[in-house]
Amino acid sequence: MDDCIFCKIIEGDVPCDLVYQDDKLVVFRDIRPKAKTHLLLVPKLHIKSLLEVQGEHGDLLSHMMLVLPKIAIDAGLKTGFRTVINTGPGGGQEVDHLHLHVLGGGLAKF
Numbered sequence: 001m002d003d004c005i006f007c008k009i010i011e012g013d014v015p016c017d018l019v020y021q022d023d024k025l026v027v028f029r030d031i032r033p034k035a036k037t038h039l040l041l042v043p044k045l046h047i048k049s050l051l052e053v054q055g056e057h058g059d060l061l062s063h064m065m066l067v068l069p070k071i072a073i074d075a076g077l078k079t080g081f082r083t084v085i086n087t088g089p090g091g092g093q094e095v096d097h098l099h100l101h102v103l104g105g106g107l108a109k110f
Contacts, residue, residue, distance in 0.1 A: 006042050006097040020071050024063050027071050027102075035082075036105030037075050041068060047098040050087040064100060077104035 008014040016028035019039055030038040043060055072081045081104035086093040
């Protein structure tokens with residue numbers, strides 16, 4: 001997607017504070033953190049939102065969940081963390097590319 005900021009980050013056209021990368025994902029620090037540690041876990045495959053997920057994305061979603069704890073622990077979130085997926089404009093999604101927020105190190109409680 002030519003106008004997707006996350007696709008531009010994935011392609012290396014826009015700099016980021018990269019934390020992790022493999023053949024399916026990039027993880028970088030959010031530029032507007034909502035917690036002491038605020039990472040964005042972004043699949044390299046452009047999927048607009050959870051509303052666009054299909055059965056063929058099962059392996060990718062599984063990979064995201066399996067990699068997530070190691071990324072959080074490596075980021076210093078050994079006692080726990082919060083994960084958030086905002087979906088669509090009504091769910092607070094600001095970038096139309098599926099991504100998962102990983103937050104920790106000082107959070108407000110619900």
